[in-house]
Amino acid sequence: MKTLMRKKNDAGRPERIFPAAIALAAVLALAMTPPQARDRSAANAVWSDFIAWFRTAAADSNPLAGYAAKLSREGVAEEEAARRIALIVRLFSERPEGAEVYYDRVFSRPLTGRPEQGYPTEPSPFVVETVKGLRPGAALDVGMGQGRNAVYLAGLGWDVTGFDVSGAALDAARANADKASVSIKTEKASYDTFDFGTARWDLIVIIFAWAPVSDPSFVERIRTSLRPGGRILFEHFVDKPDQPHAPMVRALNPDALWGYFAGFRIESYEEADGIGDRGGPGERLVRMVAQKR
Ligand SMILES: C[S@@+](CC[C@H](N)C(=O)[O-])C[C@H]1O[C@@H](n2cnc3c(N)ncnc32)[C@H](O)[C@@H]1O
Numbered sequence: 001m002k003t004l005m006r007k008k009n010d011a012g013r014p015e016r017i018f019p020a021a022i023a024l025a026a027v028l029a030l031a032m033t034p035p036q037a038r039d040r041s042a043a044n045a046v047w048s049d050f051i052a053w054f055r056t057a058a059a060d061s062n063p064l065a066g067y068a069a070k071l072s073r074e075g076v077a078e079e080e081a082a083r084r085i086a087l088i089v090r091l092f093s094e095r096p097e098g099a100e101v102y103y104d105r106v107f108s109r110p111l112t113g114r115p116e117q118g119y120p121t122e123p124s125p126f127v128v129e130t131v132k133g134l135r136p137g138a139a140l141d142v143g144m145g146q147g148r149n150a151v152y153l154a155g156l157g158w159d160v161t162g163f164d165v166s167g168a169a170l171d172a173a174r175a176n177a178d179k180a181s182v183s184i185k186t187e188k189a190s191y192d193t194f195d196f197g198t199a200r201w202d203l204i205v206i207i208f209a210w211a212p213v214s215d216p217s218f219v220e221r222i223r224t225s226l227r228p229g230g231r232i233l234f235e236h237f238v239d240k241p242d243q244p245h246a247p248m249v250r251a252l253n254p255d256a257l258w259g260y261f262a263g264f265r266i267e268s269y270e271e272a273d274g275i276g277d278r279g280g281p282g283e284r285l286v287r288m289v290a291q292k293r
Pocket residue numbers: 096099100103124142143144145146147148149163164165166169189190191192206207208209210277
C-alpha cells in the first residue's frame with residue numbers, strides 16, 4: 001500500500017496514484033513480455049473476437065467469408081483483415097473450440113438425411129461392408145457426430161463408446177440411439193483430451209472426423225489403445241491439387257496414410273471418387289482398414 005500512496009491531497013488525505021502506477025506497470029510489463037507472448041496474446045484477441053462472432057453467425061453462412069465481411073464493415077483495412085483470417089485458419093486447426101462451434105451449429109439443425117443437405121443419417125457404407133463378419137467387441141467412434149456409425153454398430157451387438165468435441169453432436173447421437181433402442185456411451189472430449197486407454201478397443205472408426213492422423217503421437221495413442229488384432233476403419237477426404245480443403249478438415253495427400261500407419265497391417269486401402277459426408281458428387285476419398293499387429 002505504501003508504494004501506491006505518495007503525496008497528500010488538499011483534504012490532507014493521502015492521494016491514490018493507482019492509475020499512473022498501473023499505466024507504468026503496463027508499460028513495464030509490455031516491455032518485459034517476450035515477443036512470442038505478445039504475439040500469443042494478440043492471436044488470442046483475434047481468435048476470441050472471431051469465436052464470439054461465430055457463435056451467433058447464421059448457421060448456413062460460410063464462416064470465414066462472413067467474418068471477413070464483418071471486419072470490412074468495422075473498417076478494418078483489407079490487408080489487416082487478410083492477416084487475421086489467415087491466423088484464424090491456422091488457429092482453427094490447433095484449437096478444438098472452432099470445430100466445436102462449427103459442429104454445434106451443424107448438429108443443432110434437424111438433419112433430413114437428404115444428400116443435398118449433407119451429413120447423411122445412414123451409416124457409412126464402408127463401415128457397413130467392413131464389419132460384416134467381424135465378431136462384435138468394444139468399439140470406439142471418434143468424432144462421432146450424430147452417431148450414425150455408433151448406433152449402427154450398437155445394433156449389431158458392439159459395445160460402443162463415442163466421443164466428440166461438439167455437445168450438439170452428442171445430444172443428437174444419444175437421441176438417435178434412443179430412437180433405435182440401442183445403448184451407446186458418449187463423452188464430450190477432443191482429440192487432445194480423450195483418454196484412449198490401453199488395449200481397450202477391438203475397433204476404432206474414424207469417419208470424416210478431422211482426426212490428426214498426420215501426428216505420429218496421435219497414431220501411437222490409438223495404436224496403444226487397440227487390442228492386438230484390433231482394427232482402425234478410416235474414411236476421409238483426399239485433397240485434389242486444384243481444390244484443397246480448408247486446413248482444419250485435415251484432408252490427406254494422396255497415399256499419405258500408408259506412411260502414417262506404417263506400423264499396422266493394412267488390410268485394405270482405396271482412394272476413389274465418391275460422395276463424402278457433406279453430400280455432393282466428385283469428392284476424392286480414402287478408405288483404409290488397418291490392423292494392429
Ligand atoms: C463431419 S463430422 C463426422 C461425424 C461422424 N464421424 C460421421 O461420419 O457422421 C466430423 C465430426 O468430428 C468432430 N470433431 C472435429 N474436430 C474434433 C476434435 N478436435 N475433437 C473431437 N471431435 C472433433 C466434429 O465435432 C464432428 O462431429
